[in-house]
Amino acid sequence: MTSTTTRRSLLKGGALAAGALALGAPARVHAQSKELNVVGATFNLRDPILQEFTKRSGIAVKPWINPSAQARADRIRVAPVDNLESGADFVKYAWEEKLIQPIDLSRLPNWKRATRLFVEGQATPQSPLGFGDNPGRLMYVDKEKTKAKYVPSMYQFDSIAYNPDRVPAKENVLSWGELFNPKWRGKAALYGIEWLGILDAALGMHALGLLKAQDLTNLTEKEVDTVILFLKEKKKEGHFRAFWKAFGELVNLMTANEVWIADGWWPTVMEVRQKGTPCRYAEAVEGYRAWAVGSAISATCKNVDGAYEWINFWLEGFAGAKQAEIGYYSPVDTYTKYMTPEQVRKSYGGEGRDGGPVERRNARVFVWNTKPKNQEYYSDKWNEFLAS
């Protein structure tokens, strides 16, 4: 399915008036334009990375930054976009909506060095299957894995973040069930996005043996009912101090001692500690909830070569090193070129960093952030929880 056909199908199905867009669509071959429209968030379109890319490629990046993943994907419908930085769940959405085009992996030399987690979907044959929108399995278009919907450039593991002064944890190991321990009533916080909040609850109930589900990331309607019932009871007890939907909100909650335990990831823990409130990142007994953000090429991309150059730049190592500084991992090991051995030990080696080395984490990914198939039912029931 060549890229032109994708664009034509988008015209037929996607755009409002096919005629107008056809007018707007550029000729197949055009000069290397000196501009690249990239849609992303503040945690990946960071200053040093953009400046380095422009220095090397001579292409000026025109970033469009928005915290809402849906808004980032929909940006392609309303404005010229070349690269879309997105998580696997919203890449799946963008692909179904024909907003992005397949990426020819042969044009990305460094992708060959990707860790097994992103090639097979499992770090090792024995590690858990990693339910949900597993990039390792979801990103490839063809069986031969030569075409991809998106190329992950940074990934992370969510686990239980807690205030060690308030919440004891032997050898920094906690179960997802701890989030619902009545002892932390009024001091717990969950993810505020409905399908991820329900996933957190499912992980907790699974750990507490209250939920038998085949795939925690795609619950059946009955399973969703049991989770929501459980959440409503907890809410009535006043268990949740608040929910959070963004990095800054979670950091504020924990720094201000409003919340002692929440699902969080290493960069938030680093930030809370830096603000002076004790905070640790526990190793989850049942395994981590992982998510990978990468770059997709928009179906209406006007600078395809520039788009590939942008992805190659992210895999080349400089960006990997920069993101490692704030606690994110790179799927390819090219970061070593830009980091001292000591820096590598501190981030990838797990020295002085809760949760151990990256290999151990890769092998303990229990679920991936996932947008469930029966999204409507999730939203209906989550609203029931909010309205209770």
Place this chain on the structure above:
Amino acid sequence: MSTLRERSPVAYALAGPVTLWMAAALVAPTLFIVWVSLWTTRTFSTANPLGVVNYVRFFHRPAYVKVLADTVEQALLLMAITGLVGYGIAYFLAVKVERPGVRLALFLAFVIPFWTSALIRTIAWIPFLGVGGVINTALLALRVVDRPVEAFLFSRAGITLAQVSFYTLLAAGPVVYTLRNIPRSLREAAHCLKASPLRVFWRIVLPLTLPGIVIGQILVFLNVMADFATAQAIGGHKLAYLGNLVIMLYESGQLPFASVIAVLLMACMLAGVAVLLKVVDVRRLGAP
């Protein structure tokens, strides 16, 4: 007869540009929203078959109807609070303050906080209302409470506290204008007709400021119904009003259903304004 003859063509020239601007920048997208709300599939396509399946989904779920009721309830609560507090402030500014310099200074003192970005101010509410926040620290210091009060923040109370601070001015503003249009001789004439200050207020001042009150209430009603930022930031995503539902459903890729919520929200607002206009039809200007 005023600077504009009744039904004069000039009126159309004056109303023209506004109508065009609204038609282009508002009516078109609103019609788009209504159209999208009738799409029957989740995928974004212009050739979507139309139907009311999404509306059925809304009314089929009692929780959604409860959110609608909560939203209207919150709007009415705010209208009451800001109406009373706003009127008191307006009366003090318009009638009790004699020196115009003081009146101007107070008016500006009220307005200036609004020139700081509302988002930053909303963020600033958390260290203000939070467990370790200013109010709790003060209450603890004064031994009023022994444990910090959690209800201030991430609760309906917290949202109401913040919304009162944001919207009371909307209720007070129009009342100040109508109060200042009441000649002092009216109040004095009533005094000389055996009416005590309280009765003068009930029978003369209040009825004459009714248009100002109604306009203020319309402003507050529309704002609270449309407000999602305050509920989100200070409600801690624990409760939702219609505005939040629109965002929540949009962010989970359900644009058609989000549009249904939007259409119902608009319908509530239209109905609310129509009811308020029954009290005093502020469109008929000059008429008491």
Place this chain on the structure above:
Amino acid sequence: MTAAAHDLELRGVTKRFGSFVAVDDVSLVVEKGQFVCLLGPSGCGKTTTLRLIAGLEEADAGEIRIAGARVDDVPPWRRDIAMMFQDFALFPHMTVARQVGFGLEMLRQPREEIRRRVGEILDTFEIAGLGPRKPDTLSGGQKQRVALARALITRPRILLLDEPIGSLDFSLREAVMLELKDVQRRAGISFVWVTHDQNEAFSLGDRVVVMNHARIEQVGEPEEIFELPRTRFVAAFIQGHNVFDGTVERADATGVVVATSAGRFVVPLRDTPAPAPGAAASFSVRAELLDERPGPEHANRVLATCHAVEYLGSVRRWDLRLADGRSVKLERSGRTACRLAEGETVTLGWRIDDTVLHAPAEGVGGVGGHIGAPHVDQ
């Protein structure tokens, strides 16, 4: 509270707005059923006095008594008064019937009683048909009657009127004045009427109080004010008086000789004490009492050149210039035979008895007036 007590009494009432003295040590008495007019230029304190009586302003010093009882601490709605405002102050949101009955409603009268008395009073003022109308649909005259009905229905002891017919057109004013005089006599209510128009004051008032710079210049019946202006201000303020300023040469039982820049004149000494020689003095003589062909009885004479002639229908008035350039008015009835042409010089004479000596400026207690009123709320 004896029946003989005055309806209204002011004793030494003073009112200041910041540094400006609006009413300065005013004392006044209004007998039962009397029609008193407060006359004076704008800013003389007459309206402030009215508002003090109504209780809309609080006096800084002095006493106000209604029917013998002190009312300084009694609020307007508990004083036995009613007030008509210059702009009528009709309640825009009430129908005529409703607002005329407003006073009775405030007195908690039974509804039936209110409806009856409203019907009655609307009939007496011939505005029965206006009951359901709103004020902004009424004419000036109708508004005036509604305001009056609204005030009188409460049967107050005293009715205070602040230039009530100022905003009416000229033809309507005469009729309304007569009507009001008639209503006052029939109702037996005492009126206190504020105006700057001397015709209103003289035609309506049983007694006229002339005020200037916050103080009372003179109180008396209209003729007394017109015939014998007590101070220079009153003479200057009332139309038709020629005022002369000079110094006293000598004064004895027969009269006072005053030397002015236009010559020396003799002025009879009435009840005021004889002024010392050399003191400043002023006197006035009415324009229609001057004679261009003076006979033996016209002892006071002066040379004057005719400057201009005005014909005002019932009156013909000449403006003449004396030797020192001072302007003097001569008036005759419209059909007079007297014909003075412009530029013609003639000797004007008048009887000593027609001349009125003014009391010295500071004769009436307290220091002279205040100039440059920054904030006047009249």
Place this chain on the structure above:
Amino acid sequence: MIGWRTRQRVVKVALGALTLGFLAYQWMPILTMGLLSFTGPDGGTTFPMRGVSLHWYRELLRVQSVDDFKPPMARSLALALACSLTTAVFAVAAAQAMRARFRGSGAFFYLVLLGVMAPGLLVGFGIALITRVLGIPLAWYSTTFAVHLVWTLPFGFLTMLAVFNRFDRRLEEAGLTLGASRLTTFRRITLPLVLPGVIGSALFGFTLSFDEFARSFFSTGSEQTLPLVIYAQFDRQLQPTLYALGTLTTVVSLLAVGSAIALLRGSARRTLTTRP
């Protein structure tokens, strides 16, 4: 029974207390923000405060490309001023038209109010799609301005309705009878009298546009307005630079108002003290 004058004074004191109390309540978050803007380099946007420094003011002024607040602030200010003026002009025009009760003025009233009723996010999305189809590029000074005015105009319009509501038409009639044309009467009599309302509408236009972000979500190009940049900050650290920016905006507003008062000392006093 306590004297009626004391009761009047009690009412005045009570209302005064309410007004000043509410004013304090209004300024508390601003003062909290001001306090926290001086927190140390490790400080966050909440208590406890860690150290005292001007670090975040220096951070705010230091030029950074993506997190820099200054260009978006400039854009938002320009947009707010344009909205302020247009709102004032359109509000007066619309209210004046309403006074003539032209056919369809009832519907016109609801049309203007629709601007507040339609939820911002979807209006922005709708506008973005429509301009995409029409090939109009999205930019903060064109599409965003159009959408902002749709949100601010109803507030100005309602303010002007309040001011015109008990407006004394006889004053205008007096002007007309003195030989002034309708336009001069409007300019010399009506406008000065309703000036407080016009200023109110302009203030609404400025404030609401400066804070608007739901509608701007989609209608801006890649150059974003201040609220969008702040909203994006939620995704990374919420730095006290926000509070530094907020405090600076408040201080600048105070200075602007102070100098405006000094300049307009004469006319401002006259406008506000004219008793109708």
